[in-house]
Amino acid sequence: MSLTEIMSSAGLTFWPVAGLVLFMFAFALIAVRTFGRGSKQSQREAAQLPLEEARVISTSNDNTAGGAL
Amino acid sequence: MASASGHVSRETGPMETFTYDDKIVRMFLTATVVWGFVGMLVGLILAIQLGAPYLGSYTTESGARPLAWLSFLYETQWINFGRLRPLHTNAVIFAFAGNAIFTGVYYSTQRLCKARMWSDKLSKLHFWGWQGIIVAAALTLPLGITQGKEYAELEWPIDLAIAVVWLGFFGTNFIMTLVKRRERHMYVALWFYIASLVTVTVLHVFNNLSLPYALAQVMNGSTPTKEGFIKSWPVYAGVQDAFMQWWYGHNAVAFFLTTPFLGLMYYFMPKAAERPVYSYRLSIVHFWSLVFMYIWAGPHHLHYTSLPAWASTLGMVFSVMLWMPSWGGMINGLLTLRGAWHKVSKDPILKFFVIGVTFYGMSTFEGPMMSIKSINALTHYGDWTIGHVHGGALGWNGFLTFGMMYWLLPRLFQTKLWSEKLMAWHFWIGTIGMVLYVLAMYGSGLTQGFMWRAFDEVGELQYKDFVDTVNAIVPFYWIRAIGGTLYLAGVVMAGMNLFMTWRSRPATYAEPVMSAPALGPTYDDGAPAPSRVGEMNLPIGRTADVFVQGWWHRVWERKPIKFTVMTLLAVVVASLFEIIPTFLIKSNVPTIASVKPYTPLELVGRDIYIAEGCYNCHSQMIRPIWAETKRYGEFSKPGEAVYDHPFQFGSRRIGPDLGREGGLRSHDWHVRHFENPRQLIPQSIMPSYSHLLREDLDFSLAQTKVKAHAMLGVPYGKALEHGEALARAQAEKIAKDLEIQGGYGDMADKKVIALVAYMQRIGTDLNKPADWNPYEGFDQALTGADAGKVASGNTPASNEKLPKQEGAPE
Numbered sequence: 001m002s003l004t005e006i007m008s009s010a011g012l013t014f015w016p017v018a019g020l021v022l023f024m025f026a027f028a029l030i031a032v033r034t035f036g037r038g039s040k041q042s043q044r045e046a047a048q049l050p051l052e053e054a055r056v057i058s059t060s061n062d063n064t065a066g067g068a069l
Numbered sequence: 070m071a072s073a074s075g076h077v078s079r080e081t082g083p084m085e086t087f088t089y090d091d092k093i094v095r096m097f098l099t100a101t102v103v104w105g106f107v108g109m110l111v112g113l114i115l116a117i118q119l120g121a122p123y124l125g126s127y128t129t130e131s132g133a134r135p136l137a138w139l140s141f142l143y144e145t146q147w148i149n150f151g152r153l154r155p156l157h158t159n160a161v162i163f164a165f166a167g168n169a170i171f172t173g174v175y176y177s178t179q180r181l182c183k184a185r186m187w188s189d190k191l192s193k194l195h196f197w198g199w200q201g202i203i204v205a206a207a208l209t210l211p212l213g214i215t216q217g218k219e220y221a222e223l224e225w226p227i228d229l230a231i232a233v234v235w236l237g238f239f240g241t242n243f244i245m246t247l248v249k250r251r252e253r254h255m256y257v258a259l260w261f262y263i264a265s266l267v268t269v270t271v272l273h274v275f276n277n278l279s280l281p282y283a284l285a286q287v288m289n290g291s292t293p294t295k296e297g298f299i300k301s302w303p304v305y306a307g308v309q310d311a312f313m314q315w316w317y318g319h320n321a322v323a324f325f326l327t328t329p330f331l332g333l334m335y336y337f338m339p340k341a342a343e344r345p346v347y348s349y350r351l352s353i354v355h356f357w358s359l360v361f362m363y364i365w366a367g368p369h370h371l372h373y374t375s376l377p378a379w380a381s382t383l384g385m386v387f388s389v390m391l392w393m394p395s396w397g398g399m400i401n402g403l404l405t406l407r408g409a410w411h412k413v414s415k416d417p418i419l420k421f422f423v424i425g426v427t428f429y430g431m432s433t434f435e436g437p438m439m440s441i442k443s444i445n446a447l448t449h450y451g452d453w454t455i456g457h458v459h460g461g462a463l464g465w466n467g468f469l470t471f472g473m474m475y476w477l478l479p480r481l482f483q484t485k486l487w488s489e490k491l492m493a494w495h496f497w498i499g500t501i502g503m504v505l506y507v508l509a510m511y512g513s514g515l516t517q518g519f520m521w522r523a524f525d526e527v528g529e530l531q532y533k534d535f536v537d538t539v540n541a542i543v544p545f546y547w548i549r550a551i552g553g554t555l556y557l558a559g560v561v562m563a564g565m566n567l568f569m570t571w572r573s574r575p576a577t578y579a580e581p582v583m584s585a586p587a588l589g590p591t592y593d594d595g596a597p598a599p600s601r602v603g604e605m606n607l608p609i610g611r612t613a614d615v616f617v618q619g620w621w622h623r624v625w626e627r628k629p630i631k632f633t634v635m636t637l638l639a640v641v642v643a644s645l646f647e648i649i650p651t652f653l654i655k656s657n658v659p660t661i662a663s664v665k666p667y668t669p670l671e672l673v674g675r676d677i678y679i680a681e682g683c684y685n686c687h688s689q690m691i692r693p694i695w696a697e698t699k700r701y702g703e704f705s706k707p708g709e710a711v712y713d714h715p716f717q718f719g720s721r722r723i724g725p726d727l728g729r730e731g732g733l734r735s736h737d738w739h740v741r742h743f744e745n746p747r748q749l750i751p752q753s754i755m756p757s758y759s760h761l762l763r764e765d766l767d768f769s770l771a772q773t774k775v776k777a778h779a780m781l782g783v784p785y786g787k788a789l790e791h792g793e794a795l796a797r798a799q800a801e802k803i804a805k806d807l808e809i810q811g812g813y814g815d816m817a818d819k820k821v822i823a824l825v826a827y828m829q830r831i832g833t834d835l836n837k838p839a840d841w842n843p844y845e846g847f848d849q850a851l852t853g854a855d856a857g858k859v860a861s862g863n864t865p866a867s868n869e870k871l872p873k874q875e876g877a878p879e
Contacts, residue, residue: 016383019646023361023387026639030357033622034350042254042623047345049256050336054183054583057086061577 080253082587087251088580089179093192094172095481098474099571100200101168102564105470107207108160109557115157116550118142118150119723120543122754126747144745147211149756150723151682155222156210161462162220164203166326169470171199171239173333174262176477178243181259181336182250183585191242198234202227214299217679217715218314220321221276225301228277236270247629251585253592255626257352260636261332263629264360267637268324271644276317279303285777296770300676302781307710308375308658311718312368312651316644319367326461327429328359330469331398334426337473338405341418347404351397353622358394360636362387364643369440372449373692374718375707377657380647381442388440395433402426417493421472424500428464432457447522450688450722452542453514456507463503463556471495471563478570483578487569495562502555505548513545517722522696530699535725536752543754592627661708662839666783667830669771669796670803674827676774677820679717681758683727688719689831691728702729702832709835712783724755731833736803737812739825761821762813771796787851794850799826802847 125139143149175192179185186192205227209215215222223231243266247259283297305313339346346352368376368384403426406413413419435457439448448454479486486492520538523531532538625632651657667675678684691697693704705728710716719726738749744762746753775792779785788795797817803826804817816822834841844851 015646015650016379019365019643020383020386022646023365023643026361027358030354030361034353043349044345046254046256046626047339047349049181049252049254050177050258050339051343051345053180054087054251054585056581057584058582059579060088060582061580 079593080251080586081589081591082251084584085251085587086582086584087183087185088582090175090186090189090192091481091578091580093186093189093196094176094477096196097168097172097175098477098481099567100196101165101172101470101474102560102567104160104164104168104203105467106557106560106564108157108165109553109560111153111157111160113550113553113557114142114148115150115153116546116553118148118153118756119754120546120550122747123543123752126751143754143756144759146213146758146760149681149758151685151756152211152213152215154685155215155219155682156207158220159206159210159222160203162321162325163206166330166462166466166470167199169466169473170265170325170329170333171195172477173337173473174243174329176481177258177333177336178246178262181252181256182246183252183583184246184250187242187245187249191238195234195238195242198230198238202230202234205230209299213680213682215680215682216277216279216301216303217682217684217717218276218303218310219684219720220318221273221314224299225277225279225281226298228273228279231273232270235273236266240266240270244629244633250629251587253588253627255629255632256336257346257349257356258332258336259629260356260626260632261328261335263633264356264636264640265324265329265332267633268320268328268360268364268640271637271640272317272320272324276313277303278305280777280781282773282777285780286773288780289773289776291773294770302714302777304781305714306781307713307716308377308707309652310714310716311371311374311710312376312380312648314716315370316364316367316647319370320364322458322461323359323363323366326466327363330429330466331355331359333469333473334398334402334422334429337469337476338402338422338426341416341422341472341476342406342409342412344405344407344409347401347407351401355394355398355401357639358397359391360639361643362391362394364640365647366391366440368647369445370720371718372440372442372445373694374690375658375705375710377651377707380651380657383647385440385442389437392434392437395437396430399426399430399433402429417489417496418472418475420496421468421475424496425465425468425472428460428468428503432461432465435460446692446694447518448514449692450720450726451514451517451521452510452545453518454720456510456514459510460503460507463499463506467503467556468499471499471559474563474567478567482570482574484570484573484575487566487573491562491566495559495566498555498562499559502552502557502559505552506556507552509545509548509552513542513549516541516545521700521722522694524696530696533700535700536750539723539754540752658707658711660711661706661835663837663841664709664711664834665841665843666712666778666785666788668799668826668843669775669788669792670799670823670826671830672774672778672827673766673771673796674823674825675717677761677824678827679715681761684717684719686719686721686723686755688722688726689728690718691726697726701726703835705832706835709832712778714778714781714783727828727831729832731829731831735810735812736807736825736829737810739828740807740812740816740821743821743824758821761824762816762819764820766800766818766820766823768793768796768800768818788844791850795844795847796823798847798849799844803829 121139121142124136125143126134127136128134146152175186202223206223209224209227210222214224216224243262247255247263279301280303281297282300282302283293286293286297303310303313335346335352365387366384368380369388370384372381372385374381403423406419406423409419413423439445439453439457475486475492517538520532520541525531625635689705691701691704698704705718710718740762742749742755743758745757745759746755772792775785775789779789800817800822803822804815807816807822807825808814842848
């Protein structure tokens with residue numbers, strides 16, 4: 001019996017609904033993680049990352065400017 | 070150690086020094102603008118092409134045609150609409166947007182990771198490899214070298230190159246940079262980049278699984294020919310191929326044009342506004358919701374087609390659900406400007422971002438709305454969809470890119486932007502152009518939709534002649550062309566600003582040397598350790614109590630490999646939920662006994678149909694909607710396309726559906742129509758295909774093509790060994806019928822004959838008896854009868870005779 005035959009006779013009409021429920025559950029988990037009792041401080045710090053630059057300790061010359069880019 | 074923003078590094082590793090590679094960012098930025106200009110210029114040419122036949126055939130009272138010279142736009146095979154449109158879409162998506170993504174990713178990843186890209190060599194290989202792919206696309210698509218699947222047209226050698234460059238060069242370099250980073254937390258922008266990287270890889274690989282012609286030739290004992298390296302057929306057929314294609318197509322929009330740009334939004338908007346993202350929590354919900362939901366939405370491109378209804382409905386449900394996270398993201402982007410709106414009125418960069426994000430909101434409202442079946446019934450195949458995608462591409466992708474570009478220019482070239490005024494002009498001219506474009510397409514799409522389904526008082530189609538619905542929208546095409554010209558003018562301004570800023574760069578770029586501690590073996594994020602904070606009595610309650618504190622996700626956020634694997638898992642599991650039933654449950658694609666494989670000549674003709682890009686204007690999918698069955702005939706069934714490698718359902722109707730075209734008209738009508746559509750339908754805007762009447766057919770290809778299709782599972786039986794003989798015999802028969810119908814003589818070895826063979830076959834199997842013979846009248850090779858005896862005169866419409874035209878080849 002081929003895989004196609006097995007799948008065809010397996011009565012998988014619930015399959016899409018199962019998928020929907022599974023992913024709604026995943027969404028709920030995400031919401032719980034995000035709005036649950038996590039660390040507000042760590043999220044505040046994470047949000048600052050684009051504004052944070054590494055410390056510049058010196059400047060050297062990149063000699064590529066005289067040419068193309 | 071405290072940074073300027075007050076963030077305290079808790080890293081315990083030794084201090085390290087490093088520099089950023091900004092040269093690669095400058096290279097990608099330049100490529101973005103160059104390819105943006107090329108891609109949009111091609112788009113403008115396409116817009117003009119659709120109106121040009123009206124101007125070209127304009128005749129003065131004296132009989133002169135002063136604009137006849139415009140005919141080169143629709144009579145030149147290399148730039149015909151069907152060949153040029155894939156070049157436009159590929160150039161804008163993969164060249165313009167692709168290079169923009171890489172610009173932003175290379176700039177922001179280095180800064181967010183406090184690390185130089187892992188390998189300068191891989192960065193360069195990535196840049197030159199990607200540009201090489203774009204050039205290969207620009208050379209092959211106008212030559213008609215295509216897989217015939219929208220946004221996946223590039224042939225197999227280029228597909229292999231894409232996989233190597235995308236995953237091998239870019240992916241390796243990106244992931245290794247994450248691994249070697251000096252910032253513990255991976256900022257949310259990096260998550261979006263990760264999702265883009267893994268998902269595009271999965272989509273590209275699985276949608277492009279195909280049988281290269283060269284491989285089929287070798288496996289059948291032939292030496293690979295030139296065609297072997299420029300032709301392939303997907304391993305999927307019909308409905309399954311359509312499903313894979315739109316799983317790919319929609320998620321290409323999601324994971325190439327949405328998630329990477331959201332990553333750019335989450336990095337560059339805070340930079341430009343000089344304030345953090347409004348809600349980091351919302352960005353997390355935004356990310357995971359998109360990853361979990363987007364992957365399901367593809368089937369909404371196939372509503373009312375022969376795709377199983379459950380898949381179509383599931384696609385619709387997830388599409389509507391997507392509206393929530395998408396708008397969450399949009400609101401998050403716009404609210405990042407809270408307290409900074411006074412800057413927006415003065416700063417064109419912020420204006421670009423605001424309009425870009427607003428268009429993201431508009432597109433992500435419009436998309437779910439159009440995925441609702443009843444609305445889709447009106448909008449599908451029409452220009453509303455074109456307005457929708459251009460709102461996304463020009464507004465969201467384009468304006469976000471230009472905002473990022475203007476923010477980067479002074480920083481990358483270490484000088485002032487050449488002209489703030491020109492930047493402001495770019496913003497306004499681009500916005501006006503975009504609005505004109507989108508509104509014109511809304512008008513055009515609604516006009517088409519309503520005219521296609523309009524009935525008169527006695528229940529007949531009000532606009533029986535499809536060309537009437539084309540006439541009505543040509544004015545909208547011209548408004549679109551004006552809008553496109555304005556937008557393109559803005560791109561030229563951007564190019565000029567980039568060039569002049571580059572010219573005023575310093576003699577040598579200063580290269581800051583940075584310092585940051587390496588990631589130590591242990592880390593304390595300062596957050597409270599997971600503990601039981603609730604009063605739970607049961608063990609499961611206590612476990613849940615710890616779980617909801619989210620420590621497990623915070624750990625993921627610091628582990629790039631684990632995070633990548635989890636993202637991949639989400640995408641793959643969702644995909645399998647849709648793909649497995651579609652491929653493995655027989656009832657989803659019921660077979661029809663009378664549907665037989667194409668004859669060898671029809672197979673060759675079908676490849677010509679694909680090469681000319683006919684699917685860009687014609688669908689082959691009649692929906693079970695009264696107006697459609699009335700206009701075109703019986704609605705299309707899934708079992709009709711089981712031998713279609715690739716499927717050719719199409720997504721637009723610039724011309725009518727061809728799903729039941731077979732047998733409707735004579736061979737002669739088709740030949741003359743291909744030669745010049747306007748000699749039969751004066752108002753037609755279809756390009757001329759006169760080259761097909763001149764170019765010779767290579768019958769030897771028929772044999773190997775039949776064998777290649779047999780390798781894909783098409784049951785050819787006895788015909789398998791007689792492909793060339795059958796093709797020649799059928800061509801002779803059609804040529805003979807053509808002459809009887811008053812058509813051109815001596816055409817048996819011309820390409821147009823193969824195309825006519827295919828056209829006459831489309832959609833005809835359904836109403837034939839189960840035991841009908843597709844080779845009837847030319848099956849000497851199978852029966853051993855005298856090859857000289859070719860039956861004639863039994864094509865369904867062969868008694869239709871058209872007058873022979875002046876100048877017809879003898």
